[in-house]
Amino acid sequence: MSDSYCISWLPSWVDARTLHRANVDSGDDAPLRYYGLRPAAQDWPELREGLSKAHEALRQLTVAQIVEALDKTCLRWANRDFVHRVKARQDVVAATGFSPEAVDRSFDVELGNYRAETLNKVLRRELGDPEVLDRFKDDSELSGHTLAVGPRLTTVVCSGNVPGLPALSLVRAMLVKSAVIVKVASGEPTFAAHFVRSLAEVNPILADAVIVTYWRSDDVAALHGAVEQSDAVIAYGGSEACSAIRAHLGPHQRYVEHGHKVSAGAVTQNYLASVGLQEVARRAAEDISTFNQHACIAPQVFLVEQGRSSARDFAEALAQAMAEHAADIPLGTVPAADAAALQIRRASMAWTAATDVESGFWRAPGLDWTVTLAPELVAVHGTGNRMVSVIPVATASDIPHALRPLASQLQNVGLGAVGEEFWTVAAELGQLGACRISEPGRMATPSVVWRHDGMPCVSRLVQWCDIEMHSETATHTGNR
Structure with a gap:
């Protein structure tokens, strides 16, 4: 060139x-x-x-x-x-x-x-x-x-x-x-x-x-x-x-x-039982990794209803799915300033996971992906490069409340829920400010028919x- x-x-x-x-x-x-x-x-x-x-x-x-x-x-x-x-x-x-x-x-x-x-x-x-x-x-x-x-x-x-x-x-x-x-x-x-x-x-x-x-x-x-x-x-x-x-x-x-804008995923126990933990994790990895998570439609966090499959179970499955996705579609080269910021955030997450039994931390050997487990939603940086937090919630009805700190910027929610719980939570998310709700695995592929933002x-x-x-x-x- x-x-x-x-x-x-x-x-x-x-x-x-x-x-x-x-x-x-x-x-x-x-x-x-x-x-x-x-x-x-x-x-x-x-x-x-x-x-x-x-x-x-x-x-x-x-x-x-x-x-x-x-x-x-x-x-x-x-x-x-x-x-x-x-x-x-x-x-x-x-x-x-x-x-x-x-x-x-x-x-x-x-x-x-x-x-x-x-x-x-x-x-x-x-x-x-x-x-x-x-x-x-x-x-x-x-x-x-x-x-x-x-x-x-x-x-x-x-x-x-x-x-x-x-x-x-x-x-x-x-x-x-x-x-x-x-x-x-x-x-x-x-x-x-x-x-x-x-x-x-x-x-x-x-x-x-x-x-x-x-x-x-x-x-x-x-x-x-x-x-x-x-x-x-x-x-x-x-x-x-x-x-x-x-x-x-x-x-x-x-x-x-x-x-x-900021986007998020959320999955309930009924959805995990219906679709399967590994498959939901694969779908989530696809959502996170497409566009290297730089598009607003990409989730920065995934909320997991507690139950038979815990948030830690989901985080571990997600880490495996992220690794498999990166093997086929690598992240690429991260600019030096972004790479330095990512490493600093990783170090902070690793320290938290080492000192807090409710936290967890998984990462690629390089910078291809990072998964963290945190007890609550504190902040969403939205910096991309396939870094995602998994957050537990007690029940499906707690999902909208947990996302309230993001309400003013909330865009796309990948909602894994079934039956009446889906419609109830979806309505609450719409009232909260979400302008698109899709199934996990489809967050990164909105149609142009969608009313953008x-x-x-x-x-x-x-x-x-x-x-x-x-x-x-x-x-x-x-x-x-």
Whole structure:
């Protein structure tokens, strides 16, 4: 690989010579240096003008044609030998330290979501009739007609290092016929350009409406320049990063925010008896290990109802399952600073386990995984790298109460329960703040149909135009 690598995608109508080079802050121990191309602060309006023209071409496509292009592109990515996937795998491994197997698993999970059948389900669930994005459609409740209008331009601000994740917001924006500026994250800046490059081979009109760029997190002028041109903004990040983005938004702009979230698993004795301890542990290991636990959907803790199979039994089985999973899909290389922090946490956990009979500690010889048994939920660090705590609870009904300290950030709960106890606990978790409940083993594979973070992410991007109380609607019953 070269010493410096450009991570931008530019439409055919952009002259790269007019853009400025922005070096990616990827850390002192990064094996490769990256840079993106972006306009100067005063040149953002000109870029918007070009994207507006690209949007007009995009708007002439039907939503069915857009879904078809995304479906065909992601079908190609399902082949692990697809040329763009091979190059993306190499680049993501170099950027993140994830093992090639972990990256491939992430690509399979993420890009398998954007097939035609699923995308049409999303559109129907959030918009009713997808064709409202193409033309006015009959609305019987209104006794008139309705049209959904997507933004001319959406800016997507990415965060973190989850392989393939930038495709999610890009796909959502394209479904509503929006041109897109994608600001990639320093933790994984390479994937987005590969994805759009592959999309260009299927439908150049779509790819010509996308710019993949980068600016440093402290570059307020670049952030303001991009956001100021946008009709909508989709943002990922921690509290400070999201707050900084909100400060640049106007009241007319649509905004979808995905801030810091925490997920957890919980299993009852009835579920363990029904499924089997070893199988539940295998499923939990899958949930924890996918995306190397860097995605918000990955559990940081597992609560275990006490009974015939104790929390210690579960922790021991989970440690074995984590080891088996890591043998097939290794963690990869952890950045030096993260590795040092992980070792410090491990040392603290080992000391606690040695001095407290209610605690326990299991780990890989390297950094591939760590399991700890603790008597109560104290704190969830959410640092990833396959580190999980097992916590005992007295009864199934205690699960929501035990998770209450996480309520403000609770996202995804893998609930292993059966019968009436499942429905009772699930309802309590929903009231607590959880926005997704799945079975253990399915936590890491949410469908894009799910209302991400509890909100309809596609319909939040559109503005509706209704025709009502007009003589034309009385005489016309078709679609226009």
